[in-house]
Amino acid sequence: MKNLLKYAVTRVFLTIPMLFILLSLVFVILRVMPGDPVAAMLGGHAPPEVIAAKREELGLNKPMIVQYGEYLAQLARFDLGDSMIFDQKVGTPIAEKLPATLELTITGMAFTLLIGVPLGAYAASRRRTGRDFGIRLYGNVAYCIPVYWMGLMLQLVFGVWLGWLPIAGRTSPRVFASLFEKTGFYVIDTLLAGNFAALGDVLLHLFLPSLTLGIVLSGIFVRLTRANMLDVLKSDYVLAARARGIPENKVVYRHALKNAFIPILTMMGLQFAILLAGAILTESTFSWPGMGRLLLERIRLRDYPTIQGVIVVFALFVSLVSLLVDLIYALIDPRVKY
Amino acid sequence: MRKSLAIFLVLTLVVGIAFFGCKKKEPEMTTLVYATTESITNMDTSNAYDFHTWELFQNINVALLTYAPGTTDLIPGLAESYTANDTADEYTFKLRPGLKFSDGTPFTAEAVKWSIDRVIALEGDPSWLVVSFVDSVEVIDDLTVKFNLTGPVGFFPSLVASVPYQPLNPAIYPEDRWINDPEELEGGVLTGMGPYKLTSFKRDEELILDANPNYYGEKPKIDRIVIRYFADATTMRLALEKGEVDLVYKTLNPSDIEDLAGMDEFKYYKMPGPYIRYLCFETSEGLFSDKRLRQAVAALIDRQDIIDKVFLGQNEPLYSMVPNGMIYHTDEFKTELGDGNVELAEKLLAEAGYTAANPLEFELWYPPQHYGDTEVDMVEVMRVQFEKTPAVKVELKPAEWATYIANLDTKQMKVFTLGWYPDYIDPDNYTAAFASSDGSPGMGIYFSDPEWDALFVQEQTSVDPAEREMVFEKMQKLWADEVPTAPIFQGNLHLFTKPNVGGVKIGPPLIFNYDQLFFE
Numbered sequence: 001m002k003n004l005l006k007y008a009v010t011r012v013f014l015t016i017p018m019l020f021i022l023l024s025l026v027f028v029i030l031r032v033m034p035g036d037p038v039a040a041m042l043g044g045h046a047p048p049e050v051i052a053a054k055r056e057e058l059g060l061n062k063p064m065i066v067q068y069g070e071y072l073a074q075l076a077r078f079d080l081g082d083s084m085i086f087d088q089k090v091g092t093p094i095a096e097k098l099p100a101t102l103e104l105t106i107t108g109m110a111f112t113l114l115i116g117v118p119l120g121a122y123a124a125s126r127r128r129t130g131r132d133f134g135i136r137l138y139g140n141v142a143y144c145i146p147v148y149w150m151g152l153m154l155q156l157v158f159g160v161w162l163g164w165l166p167i168a169g170r171t172s173p174r175v176f177a178s179l180f181e182k183t184g185f186y187v188i189d190t191l192l193a194g195n196f197a198a199l200g201d202v203l204l205h206l207f208l209p210s211l212t213l214g215i216v217l218s219g220i221f222v223r224l225t226r227a228n229m230l231d232v233l234k235s236d237y238v239l240a241a242r243a244r245g246i247p248e249n250k251v252v253y254r255h256a257l258k259n260a261f262i263p264i265l266t267m268m269g270l271q272f273a274i275l276l277a278g279a280i281l282t283e284s285t286f287s288w289p290g291m292g293r294l295l296l297e298r299i300r301l302r303d304y305p306t307i308q309g310v311i312v313v314f315a316l317f318v319s320l321v322s323l324l325v326d327l328i329y330a331l332i333d334p335r336v337k338y
Numbered sequence: 339m340r341k342s343l344a345i346f347l348v349l350t351l352v353v354g355i356a357f358f359g360c361k362k363k364e365p366e367m368t369t370l371v372y373a374t375t376e377s378i379t380n381m382d383t384s385n386a387y388d389f390h391t392w393e394l395f396q397n398i399n400v401a402l403l404t405y406a407p408g409t410t411d412l413i414p415g416l417a418e419s420y421t422a423n424d425t426a427d428e429y430t431f432k433l434r435p436g437l438k439f440s441d442g443t444p445f446t447a448e449a450v451k452w453s454i455d456r457v458i459a460l461e462g463d464p465s466w467l468v469v470s471f472v473d474s475v476e477v478i479d480d481l482t483v484k485f486n487l488t489g490p491v492g493f494f495p496s497l498v499a500s501v502p503y504q505p506l507n508p509a510i511y512p513e514d515r516w517i518n519d520p521e522e523l524e525g526g527v528l529t530g531m532g533p534y535k536l537t538s539f540k541r542d543e544e545l546i547l548d549a550n551p552n553y554y555g556e557k558p559k560i561d562r563i564v565i566r567y568f569a570d571a572t573t574m575r576l577a578l579e580k581g582e583v584d585l586v587y588k589t590l591n592p593s594d595i596e597d598l599a600g601m602d603e604f605k606y607y608k609m610p611g612p613y614i615r616y617l618c619f620e621t622s623e624g625l626f627s628d629k630r631l632r633q634a635v636a637a638l639i640d641r642q643d644i645i646d647k648v649f650l651g652q653n654e655p656l657y658s659m660v661p662n663g664m665i666y667h668t669d670e671f672k673t674e675l676g677d678g679n680v681e682l683a684e685k686l687l688a689e690a691g692y693t694a695a696n697p698l699e700f701e702l703w704y705p706p707q708h709y710g711d712t713e714v715d716m717v718e719v720m721r722v723q724f725e726k727t728p729a730v731k732v733e734l735k736p737a738e739w740a741t742y743i744a745n746l747d748t749k750q751m752k753v754f755t756l757g758w759y760p761d762y763i764d765p766d767n768y769t770a771a772f773a774s775s776d777g778s779p780g781m782g783i784y785f786s787d788p789e790w791d792a793l794f795v796q797e798q799t800s801v802d803p804a805e806r807e808m809v810f811e812k813m814q815k816l817w818a819d820e821v822p823t824a825p826i827f828q829g830n831l832h833l834f835t836k837p838n839v840g841g842v843k844i845g846p847p848l849i850f851n852y853d854q855l856f857f858e
Contacts, residue, residue: 035741050461086518160579168577173371173564284569289543302740
């Protein structure tokens with residue numbers, strides 16, 4: 001346990017240089033990229049002296065190295081800075097939008113596991129049958145499908161043709177989030193408010209976008225689970241369990257799957273970054289007001305500090321999830337030592 | 339046992355979600371949900387200069403004069419009357435008595451002066467609409483205000499109806515900067531004197547307007563308007579089909595418009611709009627300082643081909659910068675240059691030294707998203723049209739909007755597309771901004787001609803319709819000769835509603851009055 005703690009602390013400290021490199025790259029790329037944030041802010045008709053005054057106000061007339069130094073000094077104080085476009089701290093829109101993305105991402109991951117893992121396990125138990133082939137085909141197709149197209153198809157089928165599910169937003173237009181919003185996680189907020197009508201509405205709205213993400217990523221987990229299960233099913237203890245007369249379902253899903261799950265856990269950490277990237281496209285398709293849409297909007301407006309802030313937050317979450325996965329891995333597999 | 343319990347819990351959860359999720363929350367007030375892919379820029383009339391934000395202000399504020407819904411008729415707004423002197427360079431407005439902003443601040447002539455002075459001082463994007471015409475504003479008494487203009491302006495009442503001229507509440511707006519969000523205002527609430535007031539705003543997500551109890555006019559028939567912002571036009575279309583929204587306006591894809599128009603379950607409003615698209619040339623230096631080349635490229639444009647292929651026939655070809663249906667419009671480009679006129683283009687190109695062996699090569703710049711998803715298709719069709727003659731070679735160059743408008747200052751873009759929504763309903767707004775020595779640089783065109791400047795001054799200062807007609811006819815002839823810009827098409831407006839929604843009235847000024855809407 002002491003070693004584990006030491007490992008965790010080391011990983012946390014290693015995150016700092018990673019963030020530094022990432023932020024430096026983003027800082028430079030944004031500033032050498034064509035497009036002037038002041039022009040984007042003021043439009044095409046502002047007089048030159050107004051544009052010059054705005055550039056000075058925002059510090060954009062300073063040499064890039066000076067701007068970089070000031071930004072690093074700000075970050076050292078844990079200050080993400082101020083938006084260049086709106087009169088607000090960078091943290092404000094991030095705090096507003098992050099819960100929406102996390103809610104979508106977590107639910108998306110849940111669907112990924114609920115679909116991918118059982119299907120992969122089943123395919124392994126029915127190796128070289130038509131069902132195995134069908135599931136593997138599903139895995140390949142799901143992995144290749146663009147998330148945008150998947151979202152539109154699910155909207156069309158379940159939203160429009162069948163009329164079962166809503167297709168956009170986090171709530172119905174006639175359900176007002178201002179009545180229950182506290183944390184920004186609407187599932188939690190509606191429960192805290194005891195507003196079960198709103199809870200149902202929120203869950204219905206969450207279903208399709210999460211399912212979209214879940215289906216697209218489940219392809220990887222189908223293949224990974226199947227491959228791991230095939231190895232585990234050859235093990236001696238599985239043979240022994242079968243020999244003792246334990247039902248095949250229990251052998252596969254209780255004994256074998258538990259051991260095959262460890263590499264899947266590692267993959268979850270790696271896929272989290274892809275899930276966040278997929279959330280950006282999914283948010284556009286479902287008009288989900290999360291970090292993805294915030295990032296796209298602020299790129300359009302050339303709001304450098306907010307773009308940098310969003311990327312920092314994304315990077316931090318990916319690092320955190322990756323660390324958590326590694327720690328859980330060590331906890332559940334006694335063979336793993338750091 | 340464990341398995342049975344698990345199944346029971348899952349079933350309970352599913353049934354619970356289905357029950358509570360499907361149970362409709364009974365509205366306490368009539369609510370209309372309006373879907374759009376547009377977005378709000380900043381919440382300040384002194385800097386907002388986009389279609390949708392102006393539409394919002396036209397419903398939460400009122401100008402001194404306003405348009406009767408669906409028409410170009412100016413009617414009293416916050417001013418019950420006005421007079422102009424003989425030379426049309428002084429306009430005096432008599433304000434309605436007893437009006438207050440929704441926070442109780444009295445509305446007086448002082449608020450009008452304060453608002454105009456603020457627009458001038460802050461120099462925001464639309465400030466030129468004030469600065470170019472207004473010299474000063476005088477308070478005569480609490481209910482009388484006088485505008486002293488820089489010179490005679492016959493169409494000044496049209497200007498006064500535009501958003502930058504709307505009086506703001508001096509008690510809540512900061513004098514020295516513009517605001518982007520209502521939270522920046524004193525009290526954190528945006529107050530106006532229009533039929534609706536802003537209740538809630540979540541950027542890029544939702545905006546809620548409630549009927550303003552302090553509005554001096556007739557109370558709106560719909561208590562609450564919820565504007566839902568969609569990132570994707572197709573999703574917005576599906577939301578209408580699913581019944582999640584009551585009204586969809588700007589901007590559907592042409593294929594979605596065609597499909598929805600063919601469905602009986604929706605009301606479809608197709609309205610001629612004064613929105614135009616055109617090709618611009620950087621005329622001051624380089625290749626396109628030669629007008630023969632501008633004429634040649636303009637002659638190659640086949641407008642109907644673009645409209646049919648890209649917009650499925652949903653727009654109208656345009657042969658003048660003055661839109662179809664506007665006073666003094668003529669079709670000079672049709673007469674002088676035609677459509678897809680390869681023969682004329684090759685003749686002009688040859689005169690300038692360009693042939694198949696030595697083709698004219700240029701970049702056609704465009705913003706891939708600013709005008710919607712159709713832009714990419716439009717410029718591709720144009721490229722094919724231009725290259726119908728081997729004497730032309732075109733490279734398409736996309737630039738995202740922030741880069742695009744920065745490029746206007748650097749003269750990097752020699753040929754580029756732009757679009758225009760009117761600020762006020764007059765041909766001057768479609769001409770002077772592009773070809774006057776003052777306005778043209780701001781559009782990246784850099785056209786300057788003393789004869790043209792004299793014509794602009796003449797039409798701006800004249801109050802004689804016959805004289806203005808003569809000037810604009812001459813100007814449009816000159817335009818087809820010099821071609822600082824080449825008009826392409828005029829956009830129609832497409833709006834869809836559920837069958838029980840009535841009262842949609844959007845006239846040439848493009849003002850969408852929410853207070854006219856009702857449920858049948």
